[in-house]
Amino acid sequence: MIRLRRRPLEIRETRLAWLLMTPTLALLAVMALGPLVATIWESLFSHDLRLPWLGRTFIGLGNYTEAASDARFRQALAHTVGFTVTTVAIELVLGLLLALMLDALVRFRGLARVLVLLPWALPTVVAALIWRLMFADQAAPAAELLDWVVPGSSRVDWLAGPQSAWVPIVLAEVWKTTPFMALLLLAGLQGIDRTLDDAARLDGASALQRFRHITLPLLRPAIVVALIFRTLDALRVFDLVFVLTGGGPGTSTEVVSMYAFTSLLQNLRFGYGSALSVIVFVIGFSLALGYVRMLEPVREAR
């Protein structure tokens, strides 16, 4: 391998960089890469813990071809993608609104921020249980609340319909994780130079114009990070759906993580379950790379 001679400054910089990164990389290498590689390796085998007489045979991509023809998996994937797109879109908009609002608040700023972050702070199981009670037709006090907000809604058995069951799920997810988006965007907003905004206002630009042409572009890096991590989390949603509907009615609200969990820890099909997880990983990772590409143009300019 031919190496160009590098200037001493570059070498020093590289050495410093690796020094700074070593703790993180060492940690990830030991605790994360190992299990990841083990899971990927496991996905190449047909391994059913319940049936040891079938042995653990190498089948290469056999699990993956099975997944491709598994209608239940394809359905779960469709559900997950739909859920991700919907919730991330809603959360982005609401999160932005929330961030702008929290930024603008002067009085009760701390209190409002804590309040808004509390849903994110609750254990997912509790949040899911709260929303399930609100939509379960028997819990009168919570249903009354719902009726007050949207009249007549408590008479619909939300959790029993294949499409309507998504409403409590999406609402619960939005309620719980928009604060996460809002917090990231809020932090991003702090880095924006107020003087630019003031100058534009003096020039006569309306609030909307200022937002579109100044705030939003400068907020782009924060938005991309928020999108990446929210998308990855939404693709892996599990607890919320598990507690709210268990995947029902039928399998209308089953998401990929639930199917992987079922295959892995209930049906004890370790090979297949690992393959499903790898598929989720590949999809998530590709999406993340796509988002990062969105970040590129801004970086080039700098």
Place this chain on the structure above:
Amino acid sequence: MRSSRTRPAALTRPRWFLLTALAVCVLACGPAPEVLTFSGSVLGAEGAIVRRQIERFATLHPGLPVDVRATPDSADARHQLYVQWLNAWSPQPDVLQLDVIWTPEFAAAGWILPLDRFAPDTDDFFPATIAANRWQGRLFAMPWLVDVGMLYWRTDLLSGPPATFDELATSVRSQLSRGTVSQGLVWQGARYEGLVCVFLEYLTAFGGQILDDDGAVDVDSPEAVRALTFMRQSIADGVVPGSVLTWQEEQTRFAFQNGNALFLRNWPYAASLMNEKDAVVRSRFAVASMPSSGGRPAAALGGAQLAINARSRHAASAWRLIEYLTAPAQLIERAHATGQFPARPSLYAADTLADALPVPPDDARRIIDKAIPRPVTPVYTELSGELQIHLHRALTDQERPDQALALAAGQLRAILNRAGLDGARH
């Protein structure tokens, strides 16, 4: 120059690998733990009584301390932990409390010990419970506590329990029209394991079965279709409220406990709770087995069993603990403390359980005699999962009953075939 520097390295590297691997193995195996570990339900009254009994056992058998390890009561969470520990070849816990449907699964995986070598006294246990814990002819877990699906009915509104589903429907209609109750029969209809238990009771009542005696799938038989159609029709007719389709045990219990429902299908745990002071139906209910309709009345079998970890280092002591906990004296004591049904029929004969159980022991015994285990196969969870989906779709009008059962049967056959458990030659 370079070669002399690298040669020693090349020689020592394999040795380093070996040493590290050895160290890891030693660490992984760990020092032999000199304690017997019991894992199971340790919540509330159950926890108090099991700890008391285990302490007594420890004083009777000094030399090996016993440790109680709490696991979540939620079936999925406990199952997950067991799978994790047993798959990692952990020698602990030594004694495991299992759900009845886990025994064949763990047995097939080689994670629990066959108990025949300890010559257990199987004659004094309910036959259904012994059958549920046998895999390939060997007994893998001792029955401990029994749960059965029971029909709770209002004694203040009815003179006796219905013997057939038609009688049940008639009672429901008349009481609904009189306005004494707002709901008829409530059962667990959410898409989960409970639904399969309810379906099993209806199925047997109509003369059907999930797997036949040879282990072949029989859930698409005409009897089964009739049973499922009947279930669906009950909802359409209003005998069973549509909201059951998202309900699990607790929601149904409250429906009955608050006086809204005329009949409830639930496990025995509900009876103790309904006898508490703020229950509307206190002293106004009794239990019977689910009705039948051409087949025979059945009660889905649940409950707890005790098994020994295959890698336990104290198998003999573990067996002594199991023997102790399943002994009549302990079972009676436990019944008095928690109201849970013992797995020994002889205890129901005498007056020993008179004040212990939340329902009359005779009623309980009669229902347990009709107990039916769910299919005893290592792939039961997977079978149940598929069945649940189609049952729920049929009940929510997404599939016709005959269609749903045909699809389910097809998938069940495929699962059994893939597992090599369908009896066919492989």
Place this chain on the structure above:
Amino acid sequence: MNALIKRVAMTALLVFWALPLCWMVLASLRPESALYATTATATAGFGGNHYRALFAERRFWQPMLNSIVVASSTTLLALVVAVPCAYAMARLQFRGKRALMAVVLAISTFPQVSIVPSLFLILRALGLIDTIPGLVLPYLTFATPLAVWLMAGFFRELPPDLEEAARLDGASRLRAAVEVALPLAAPAVATTAILTFLYAWNEFLFALSFTVSPDRQTVPVAIALLQGRYQVPWGQILAAAVTASVPVAVVVLAFQRRIVKGLTAGAVKG
């Protein structure tokens, strides 16, 4: 008009988020039958029974303590480990940067459930099952990617002028980073701290899988253990959730004060 719309929108947003929380607090103070009652919102039966049961019978203070220790350690260590790494990835030039960032990101893309069995084996080999470090290590591993990306994004947006000015004054690269860039990064550090703390606080799967004894369990596991076979002791669970929100609220209140404008803006114009 504009102001009115803004006011209404703000209130609507706040109400959407606050209402379920209020309901949660109220429900934790009432007997459980009230949750399933078919009568209207009765005011009868308010009391602290659930809280009493939680602390007297279930000893909830122990999981609270464990969670505080685990979450704080994770947060502190995550900052210590991630901030330098993020700085390196944002500011310094070296080969393979993009690939490394991708790998770091990939770590958090994997569904946790499939990693549990292998992680269990690793932690057991290290003798860390049922210990505090045994939880901090996995949490650290999976919280770091977000921390790194957040901080890296922030450092990238930071104008390099100030640091360069410091270096022209004779400071080393590292010193310039610590004395100039880090203070300016306060909002991002605070955000990272909050998010990491919350992640560690709420994490359930690893906590369930890697702890065994009751005095090592964390809040989410303790809450899950409150559940019986069929029964869900709502009152206690909601009371536990309310109680568990208190340390979180304290942490958020403390850190959010740093998330303010003006630390970077104006600094460049100086």
